[in-house]
Amino acid sequence: MTDIPVKLTRTSGTLDHLIYVLRANPVTLLAFAMFAMIVLSAVFGPALVPYDPLQTDAKNALQAPSWAHWFGTDNVGRDVFSRVIVATRLDLAISVAAVALSFVLGSVLGATAGYWGGWLDIVLNRLLDTIMAFPLFVLAMGIVAALGNTIENIIYATAIINVPFYARLVRAEVNIRRNAGFVQAAKLTGNSDIRVLAMHIFPNALPPMMVQVSLNLGWAILNAAGLSFIGLGVRPPTPEWGIMVAEGANFIVSGEWWLAVFPGLWLMIAVFTFNLLGDGLRDIVDPRKRT
């Protein structure tokens, strides 16, 4: 009976803290609002946009932004606004899938290495060091080139280069707690190692992991857009921010700026949102680490 009121005060304490942080830091509130907007346009975007993102219209090619075409039209007359909004889903899907993969893979690897240690730990550390010894974007290029030029491989490549961040974080968090009092208590009551690790130790690593996820999402979007900018993964005419900037780049020197600027701007806003969100989450999770 006694643990119920304790739990209640704790939750409301967290909630109070959350409200306090959001009120003290309107930027974080703004980040949450922008995040909601991005998610909404990823979910409902394709249903809401005024034009078909693939519909060409030769006589309306290269129109400057106007009321009919908010972001103008591209070289074959497609509506840039519709393409930019529809692209949100693909860009977000690639980065969320990649981050989710590296989250799971990093958690499993890091938790095993941190809990049991030994040769497993040594091998994992060597492997992570080797991955980090590559400039990460270049490694992603190499992986996509080796596995084949598809969207799935962009996701795998982005996931692999992000695994070290998660694995190291989880390893450290698990390692400092593996002999903690609550862990020994849980073991004494007859829980198996795996159960103790998964249910008792790992949840402690979740708050810093969430911060990492948010910062990582922005970086994963940048990475995926960079790869498609150099012609990997997504193929035209699929609407995607990186490839739209790449196509628009050919028109920038003749002054048709809207082709490249709007998708680039959207990409920037998305990354900016995730970075702000990550900083805000860090303030909520660990107020001491503010910089």
Added chain:
Amino acid sequence: MSAAAYSRLRAVAFRVAQSIPVVLGVVVISFLLTRALPGDPAAYFAGAAADAASIQEVREALGLDKPLLQQFLLYVTDLAHGDLGQSISSGRPVAVDLVSRLPASLELTLTALVLSCGLAIPLGILAATRPGSWVDHLCRVLVTAGVSLPTFFTGILLIYIFYYLLGVAPSPLGRLDFIYLAPDHVTGFYLIDAALTGDWETWRGAAKQLILPSTTLALFTLAPIARMTRAAMLTALSSDFIRTARAAGLSRGTVLYAYAFRNALLPVVTTLGMVFSFALGANVLVEKVFAWPGIGSYAVEALVVSDYAAVQGFVLAMALLFVALNLVIDLLYSVIDPRFGFAAK
């Protein structure tokens, strides 16, 4: 040799030795990347236009018909001789291509890094010494915006503003406008080569071409350096030894630079390692935007035509470059930190 100098030398040797397993790991991964090709690797290396006979030839040349371990030994032997394979698109050895294009990339990356350190470190110091002032806010905005900027987008924006709208920048096509002749090859760095021959006309031309791409890259690397400088300076300035130094009546400059900055430099130099990783990756994108004839655009061209030997050679070369840069950074500690060599195991 004094004991201090000896232990310092030993620590340096230890650090150099530590990079050997990393290099080995890098070689293993790049080997796996060349063999992980779905389907027949020999067909990929021979190129799209190859017939059965030339595919067989490539298979034998690469040893792809042998067991994996033997293939690896063959790969390492080739590497030791500087042989990265044959590029299909240029028809020359990949190593030759990379070496001839490397100076262009290095000139761009190093200029950008000098530029961003030159801006970010003073900015971080100013922001840390005047918290809450407009410099601090400017620093915070730059730092958050800087990491969110896709490099290729910044580059295109700069081209639009400075080339198309203002007309002050030269056309974004390579290292030198075609009205100039490339300076005689000494180092491969146009700025240095032109200065050596005293050809200031060409020097100005090369510098003009360099400004926009290096600014693009610098904007991207500015953020982490400024952020870390600010944080490290804040930590250093709030520590006890600074209070003591102030109480002892040392001048503001001495406290700030000889005491606080020197201590703050260690985390900043550590961040540089991560910044290099970003810069080398972003370099590829910037080179594509500005048609810069470095190894990044070489790799992009190779990717387009599925020139596998060239791409994997590029990945390996970049990784080795990065390992070398990290080694240099770690050795910088021995210059900055007088405790170096005593703490090392």
